Amino acid sequence: MSAAESAAIVLNVLAFAGAGAFLMFHADERRRSPVDTRLSAIFLLLMALVGVRATRWAIEAPFLQRVEEALAAALPLFALALAEGLMRRHAPSLMKRVFLIGSVGVALLALLRPNAVSMEFTVMLGVLVAGGLAATALLLFLRDRRSLSPSENAAISAMGLGLLAALPFVAGDFLYAAGLSPWRAGGIALLLFVYATARLTATGAGGTAVLADLALAVFGAGVAFMTLVALVGPPDLVTGGAWLLVIFGIVLVILIVQALRERDTALGRQELLTALADAPPAPLDAFIDHVLASPMLQRATVLEGAGLHDRADGNPRSHARGRACTDAAAAAGGEHARPFVRPRCRRTTDAPAQAGHGGGAHGMSDAMATFDEYERITLVAEANLAPSVHNIQPTRFRFAPDGAIEIHEDARRRIPVGDPTGADNRKSFGAAAEGLVLALAARNISAGIETGGDAIARITLHPEAAPDPLRTHVSKRATWRGAFDRPITRDVKALEKLAAGGDMTVVTDPARIAEIATLYDDTSLVTLRDGAYRAELVSWMRFTRGAKNWSRDGLNAEAMALSPFEGFAAGVVMGPLLFPVLNAFGAARPLIAEGAKVTSAAGVVLFHRPASESDFDTGRRFYRAWLEITALGLCLCPMSALADSQTAATELKRAYDIADDRKLVTAFRVGRRPPNAKQTPRVRLPASELIV
Structure with missing residues (x-):
């Protein structure tokens, strides 16, 4: 048996396993629609087809060829039935008749014809299957989808793209039978369709996201193939093609498993949210x-x-x-900021409440007793929604006996390479303190902050504070690392209002935003060339769901707007071995570039503060500035590399007339989240672990 024939069997086994895995997950779905039933039917048909085909090739049983061809003839009819369910309308009656007569007629002919092998029949079957799938994909893309929901549109585009991507591989099997191709790659066709379906049901991703994932899958398979060639030597063309197809099939199986795991997690999260809502x-x-x-x-x-x-x-x-x-x-990605049972601070009866801020911590302890466990956790959970460098969450909270709340550092949570002076951590403490102040104000408690001493800061409590209006935006604040929706005039005007505060310089000219985007990519590349910095950064990145602390801290693939395969590929690219090689050949920059995301923004905000201001106070103002932008209905992504690099920071300050006595804290790219994009669940440590 040749390498190409062995590869064909392996591909069909992989396809059978991938489709079977999807059906196993799909069978757990409690609420099944007619589309679910049709989807299960076509998957069962495809599993039967590849199972019979792999068996026939493995044991060389010609009698199974008729069964295989009959199953293949039914494919266009099943695909059309699924398409009708997705479109919520019937296909043209003539098309349905042609598909029905063609599928039934060719299936009967496959079973009853006198000669088992016939070139004419192979051509006829190939035209029926390939032409039928192409026509079904075209029907999906031509459907007027203005009346459909975004999720229905995503389903149609994903399924249509899955069919189109599978076509060349379907045709390859018939070309092999006609003696025109050395490879049989029909198993890849099924894997592509399974992945498009799994990705859709897991994340609601449409055709564009699926296409991007498949492009990265091809790239990953190519890298693996080149590595194999380097290890064992170059094969001949037919064997090399077989290797590449098998590697691509394995990559697709990995993607399918990741998508199914995401789908399972999403279903569990949905169940949790339903329980919480009810x-x-x-x-x-x-x-x-x-x-x-x-x-x-x-x-x-x-x-x-x-x-x-x-x-x-x-x-x-x-x-x-x-x-x-x-x-x-x-x-569940819910809002710590909205406790399910409203917490109450217990007032004592042995002393009257002391008004004003002069009473210090003792004045408050006379007026209000210490918080109980639930109230402490609720306050800390809301305070910890504040941003921190790389989301390392270094802040710890201590409820002192005198009624004050102290801010401390978890010394294990530092980034000594990227933040050797600890400035970013100090800003994180300030942001967490501001978050606690907002949470207290919502409970009519005012706060005074004292820095220095054994604690990083002490927050003393005082009665009768008015709620801060920015607190209502705490639960909405999030980093959006993907591309923004197309800017509109309202976005630009809203951003320009921010400049009145004096610490935000707003850039809305597209040409100047493009210049900043180029500077950002250049600066990021220089920074990532430092192996120690890159290793430290990767230690706080969670590229796959199996990563430790995926939902606890750091930056996971969802938060970085990466698909499962993009996350896997990013982990490989950022590794200690591959990145230097890619950088040497000039391939690292396009892989890490974010210029397109920056230029999609409505504007770039250069956030700067007095150089004499403490990092702690800068962190407090940083959090409030972020909430002010959120209050405008916009989202953002910090581009910290521009402030961390002295060269880039100096260039930006000079270009935008920022005084020498001010420090560039960061640059935000700001815009509107695309309408179909979902906010990823918050990644936070349990609040109970933050209290010392």
């Missing part, structure tokens, strides 16, 4: 009981790893009262 707002015991009773949830998930069997008293409420609500909200 739970009564009060009392807390009833809320916890309802969430724990959710059939799709493990109690260990809600209780952050502590199941009922771990509790000596067998009662989850005593453990969950302080943790479950806020931590479960974090796991």
Whole structure:
């Protein structure tokens, strides 16, 4: 058996496994629509087809050829039925008749014809299958989709693209049968279709996202193929092509498994959100009981790893009262800023409340007793929604006996290469402190901040504060690292208002934004060439869902707007071995470039503060500036490399007339999130781990 024939069998086995994995996950879906049923039917047909084909090639059983051809003849009819379900309308009656007569007629002819091998029949079957799939894809793309929802449009584009991408490989099998091609790659066709479907059901991604993933898959397979060639030597053309097809098939299987895992996680998150939405707002015991009773949830998930069997008293409420609500909200991407049971600060009766800010911590402790466990966790969870460098979350909170709240550092959470002076960490402490001040103000508690001493800062509490209007935007604030929606005039005018504050210089001219984009890519490349810096950065990046701390800290692939395969590829590219090689050949820059994302922005905001200001105070103002931009209905992504590089910072300050006595803190690219883009779940440590 030749290498090409062996590769064909392996591809069909991979296709069978990929389709089977999808059906196993799909079978767990509780609510099944007619489209789900049609999708399952076509997957079963495809599994039968590749299973029979692989068996026939492996044991060289000619009698199975008729069964294989009959199954292949049914493909266009099944694909058309699925397309009708997606479009929510019937295909043209003539098209349906042609497909029905053609599929049934060719299937009967395959089973009953006298000669098992016939060139004329092979050509006829190839025209039916390839032409039918192409016509179905064309029908999907020509559908007037203005009346459909974004998710339905994404489904149509993903399925249509999956069919078109599969066509060359389907045709390859018939070209092989006609003696015109040395490879049989029909298994790749099924894998492409399975991946498009899995990606769609996992993330709602449309055709463009699927196409981008497939382009990266081809790149990844090419890199793996070149590595194999370097190890074992160059093969002949036919064998090399077989190797490449098998490698591409394995890459597609990996992508399918990742997409199915994402889909499973999304279903669990949806179930959790449903349980949270249906739970009564009060009392807390009833809320916890309802969430724990959710059939799709493990109690260990809600209780952050502590199941009922771990509790000596067998009662989850005593453990969950302080943790479950806020931590479960974090796991679901919910809002810590909106506790499910409104916390109350307990007033004492042995001393009157002292007004004003002069009473210090003791004045507040006389007026209000210490917070209970639930109230502490709720406050800390909201404070920890503040941004921190690389999302390392270095801030810790201590509730002092005198009623003050102290800010401390977790010394294990530092980035000594990227932040040797600790300035970024100090800004992170300031942002967390400002978040705590906002949370306290929402509870009518004002705060005074004292820096210095044993703690990084002490927050003393005072009564009767007015809620800060920016606090309502805390739960909406998020980093958007993808491309922005097309800017409109309203976005630009909203940004220009920010310049009135004096610490934000707004750039909205497209030509100047393009200059900043080029400078940013140049600066990022120079920074990433430093192996120590790159290794430190990668240690805080979570490229795949299997990564430790994916949902706890750092930057995961979802937060970086990377698809599963893009995340996997980024981990390989950023590694210690491949990046220097790519950089030497000039291939690193296009792989890390974000210029297109920068130029899609409505504007770039250069955020600067007095050079004499402490990093802690700069961090407080940094958080408020971000919330002010969020309040305009916009989202942003910091481009910190421009401020971290002295060369780039000096160039920007000179170009935009920023005084020498001011420091460039960062540059934001700002715009509107695309309408179909979803906000990724918040990645945060459980609040209970932040209290010392």
